[in-house]
Amino acid sequence: xxxxxxxxxxxxxxxxxxxxxxxxxxxxxxxxxxxxxxxxxxxxxxxxxxxxxxxxxxxxxxxxxxxxxxxxxxxxxxxxxxxxxxxxxxxxxxxxxxxxxxxxxxxxxxxxxxxxxxxxxxxxxxxxxxxxxxxxxxxxxxxxxxxxxxxxxxxxxxxxxxxxxxxxxxxxxxxxxxxxxxxxxxxxxxxxxxxxxxxxxxxxxxxxxxxxxxxxxxxxxxxxxxxxxxxxxxxxxxx
Amino acid sequence: xxxxxxxxxxxxxxxxxxxxxxxxxxxxxxxxxxxxxxxxxxxxxxxxxxxxxxxxxxxxxxxxxxxxxxxxxxxxxxxxxxxxxxxxxxxxxxxxxxxxxxxxxxxxxxxxxxxxxxxxxxxxxxxxxxxxxxxxxxxxxxxxxxxxxxxxxxxxxxxxxxxxxxxxxxxxxxxxxxxxxxxxxxxxxxxxxxxxxxxxxxxxxxxxxxxxxxxxxxxxxxxxxxxxxxxxxxxxxxxxxxxxxxxxxxxxxxxxxxxxxxxxxxxxxxxxxxxxxxxxxxxxxxxx
Numbered sequence: 223x224x225x226x227x228x229x230x231x232x233x234x235x236x237x238x239x240x241x242x243x244x245x246x247x248x249x250x251x252x253x254x255x256x257x258x259x260x261x262x263x264x265x266x267x268x269x270x271x272x273x274x275x276x277x278x279x280x281x282x283x284x285x286x287x288x289x290x291x292x293x294x295x296x297x298x299x300x301x302x303x304x305x306x307x308x309x310x311x312x313x314x315x316x317x318x319x320x321x322x323x324x325x326x327x328x329x330x331x332x333x334x335x336x337x338x339x340x341x342x343x344x345x346x347x348x349x350x351x352x353x354x355x356x357x358x359x360x361x362x363x364x365x366x367x368x369x370x371x372x373x374x375x376x377x378x379x380x381x382x383x384x385x386x387x388x389x390x391x392x393x394x395x396x397x398x399x400x401x402x403x404x405x406x407x408x409x410x411x412x413x414x415x416x417x418x419x420x421x422x423x424x425x426x427x428x429x430x431x432x433x434x435x436x437x438x439x440x441x442x443x444x445x446x447x448x449x450x451x452x453x454x455x456x457x458x459x460x461x
Numbered sequence: 462x463x464x465x466x467x468x469x470x471x472x473x474x475x476x477x478x479x480x481x482x483x484x485x486x487x488x489x490x491x492x493x494x495x496x497x498x499x500x501x502x503x504x505x506x507x508x509x510x511x512x513x514x515x516x517x518x519x520x521x522x523x524x525x526x527x528x529x530x531x532x533x534x535x536x537x538x539x540x541x542x543x544x545x546x547x548x549x550x551x552x553x554x555x556x557x558x559x560x561x562x563x564x565x566x567x568x569x570x571x572x573x574x575x576x577x578x579x580x581x582x583x584x585x586x587x588x589x590x591x592x593x594x595x596x597x598x599x600x601x602x603x604x605x606x607x608x609x610x611x612x613x614x615x616x617x618x619x620x621x622x623x624x625x626x627x628x629x630x631x632x633x634x635x636x637x638x639x640x641x642x643x644x645x646x647x648x649x650x651x652x653x654x655x656x657x658x659x660x661x662x663x664x665x666x667x668x669x670x671x672x673x674x675x676x677x678x679x680x681x682x683x684x685x686x687x688x689x690x691x692x693x694x695x696x697x698x699x700x701x702x703x704x705x706x707x708x709x710x711x712x713x714x715x716x717x718x719x720x721x722x723x724x725x726x727x728x729x730x731x732x733x734x735x736x737x738x739x740x741x742x743x744x745x746x747x748x749x
Contacts, residue, residue, distance in 0.1 A: 275644060301646030313641040315634050322624075326634045329627055330646035371641075378646060 226253045228382055228413050229274065229305075234283030236266075236273050243269040244437045246283070251382065251415050256408050258428035258445070259417045266437040267417045268310070271384045274415075275307040276300040287382075302330045304381035310390055310417075312367040314374075316360035320351055323359050323370055327377025336379050343410075344373040347403045365396035372403065376412075383407070385416040389423075401427050425449050470599055471720040475713030477605040480612025481674065483708030484667040485685055486692035487615065488660030490704050493693070494636040495656040498548070498559050502567040504686030506661050509570055510536060510668020511677050512578060515585050525585045525669050526607075532665040540661030544654045567682065574679035585672035604674045611670045612708065615663055620701050632656055684728075691735040697748025706747065710734075 229251040236244040244266050251257050261267045272278045274285060276297040284293045287303055295303075315323050324344060328337040345352040348369040354362060359370060368388050375383055385404070389397040404427070408414055418424040425431060425445045433441040433448075441448065489503045500506075510532055517528040543566065551558035592603040623629035634642040635652045643649055671677065671685070688711065696707025711731060718730030738746070 277640070277643065296648065297643040298646045298648040301644070306646075307644045309641055309644055313638055313644070315637040315641065317637055318630075318633060322630065322633075326630050326642075326645055326647075329631060333646075334627070374645065 227251070228253045228288065229415075230284075230286040231270070231274065232284045232286070234273060234280035234285065236269055236278055236280050238269070238278075242437065244273070244280075247434075247437070247439055248283075249432055249439065249442075251413060252430075254408070254411065254413055255429045256404070256414045256416070256427065258424045258431040259415065259434060260419070260421055260424055260431055261417075261434035262419060264436070265434040267434055268386055269437075270434070271307055271386055271415075271417060274300075274305065274384060298330070301378055301380075302332060304332075304379070305384065306375040306378040306380035306382075307384040308371050308375040308386060308388065310386040310388065312364065312371065314359045314362075314367050314370055316358070318359060319355065320357055320359055320362070320370060321355040323374050324351070324355075324377050327374035328379070330378055333377060333379040337377070340377050340379055344376050347376070347406055348373050365392050365399070368392065368396075368400060369403070372400070372407075376407065380412060382413045382415065385414060387417050387419065389418065389420065397423075467599060468717075468720065469597075470601075471716035472713060473596065473599070473601060474605055475716035476709055477601070477609040477712070478674075478716065479705075479709030479712030480609030481605075481667065481670055481708070482612075482688055482692050482711050483696075483705040484608075484612040484615055484663065484670065486689040486696070486704050486708060487619065487701075488663045488667075489686075489689045490693050490696075490698055491632075491656055491663075492660045494698055495632060496548075496552075496559075496653055498563070500660070501560065501563040501686065502570065502682075503660070503664060503689060504682030504684070505567045505570040506536070506540075506664040506682075507668040507671060507685050508574065508677055508679070508682040510665035511585070511672035511681075512574055512583075512668075513665065514669040514672055515578075515583055518585060518587075525587060525590075525673055529666060529669055532669060533662045536665035537658045537662040540658035541654045543661075544657035545650075548657065549650060549653060571679050571682065578679060580678055580680075582676040582678045583672075584676040585669070587673065590673040602674075604670075608670045608674055611666060612705070615666055616701060616705055619659070619663070623701075628652075628655060632659075688731075691731060694735050694745060695738050697745025700745075700747040703745060703747025707745070710746075 227250050231247060231249040233246045233248050234244055235242060235246060247270060259267050273280055276295050280293060284291055292300060292303060324341060328334055328340060350366055351369060351373050362370060388400055404414060425448055428445045430444050431448050432439050485507055489500060492498055492500045513532045514525040514528045517523040517531060518525055547562050548559050551562045590604050593600045594603050594606060623633050631647045631652050635647055635649050639649055691711050692704060692707040695710050696703035714734050715727045715731050719727040
């Protein structure tokens with residue numbers, strides 16, 4: 223079962239204007255796994271997530287979800303298929319309440335009927351959001367804002383969550399809590415693809431990983447394999 | 462009325478007029494909030510609403526308030542179409558393109574009205590629009606009270622819509638963070654269409670009540686665009702309550718200023734206040 227592919231990215235080239243950000247990138251996400259995407263700034267990690275989410279469209283190559291081609295779909299259609307991206311940099315709706323942020327997460331047609339049920343789940347993962355639900359979102363701390371965007375993503379009732387650098391600028395104790403929540407979310411059957419810069423930490427948490435460098439996949443494998451791999455250092459630190 | 466010897470008269474009239482100003486400003490504020498577009502045609506959309514009600518009254522004998530049943534959906538549909546087929550495409554070209562399109566639409570509306578209605582000034586006159594009502598020992602035009610009520614009703618309806626429906630929430634979300642809204646499954650192109658449609662529907666309501674209060678010509682749109690700007694600048698963008706209070710401040714500045722310095726200075730004083738607020742608090746009194 224865990225070998226079954228949920229998402230297939232096949233040889234995509236993606237451009238920002240005339241700048242080519244991804245070069246023939248392929249990636250497979252398997253049902254139920256926690257997959258990491260590791261790379262430095264400008265390695266193309268966020269570009270890859272945006273291509274999966276439909277914010278960017280590849281010039282070449284295909285993206286398939288559950289065997290269905292979704293290369294040219296718009297972001298809202300991709301959310302309806304069951305893929306939700308959790309943006310980095312605290313992409314909250316700052317001037318509405320925590321609860322309103324969560325409710326907008328259930329905007330897609332399939333998630334609306336499960337709104338109350340998913341809201342209960344979000345509060346189980348992040349009880350602090352329940353306590354703060356009436357507060358304006360921008361008054362939350364950085365860690366709480368990160369919990370809010372993850373919670374908001376869960377409200378969309380996804381099969382696959384794409385998480386962009388959730389630990390950016392947060393204290394280690396907060397990062398621990400976020401990874402604990404991610405594990406719980408994974409145990410509930412949601413597949414997770416997460417992006418990180420911290421190699422060591424990521425390889426402790428993930429099942430498998432891909433390493434990106436200047437828009438190309440340079441290494442991939444199980445976390446255990448990659449931990450062993452001396453090349454991690456080579457690929458990542460350039461030693 | 463103004464200069465009738467009692468300071469209370471201009472204060473109450475300005476207050477009531479503020480409801481109309483807020484109503485005019487609402488659509489401008491919404492389109493800017495969601496699309497970052499300064500809709501230069503907004504004043505002309507308002508006047509288009511005035512002419513719509515005027516036409517239905519003169520040709521079909523329809524009561525102007527009743528004519529909203531036709532004006533609102535027609536303007537709503539027109540707004541959706543303008544966004545979908547003109548503005549939406551222009552946004553794909555550059556930031557300036559939609560601004561130029563809006564200016565073009567303004568010119569088309571003005572000139573079409575000129576051809577149909579001549580440059581003569583018109584007014585929507587009904588059995589009740591010239592009546593007045595008593596408050597204490599003072600008399601006020603009934604039209605001003607209707608303006609205020611219309612402003613309050615539209616404001617509350619829109620606020621509830623934005624806070625309680627999925628579509629309203631999506632509009633709010635898209636105005637705060639477009640990318641995040643897209644990632645939550647909001648089809649932002651459609652949301653832009655709805656925001657523009659709602660802005661035009663509110664312009665229709667504003668136009669009908671404006672027509673019952675003031676005479677209008679095909680070129681009146683520009684001065685009401687200026688008033689809408691002033692209201693939004695004073696109240697701050699994105700705040701419904703701010704827009705309402707901005708409208709009331711502007712209305713009162715205009716009438717009370719006119720009371721003390723003569724009617725000719727009304728607009729001058731209004732612009733001075735806008736200038737002062739722009740200097741000391743550019744985000745508006747209630748802006749973020």
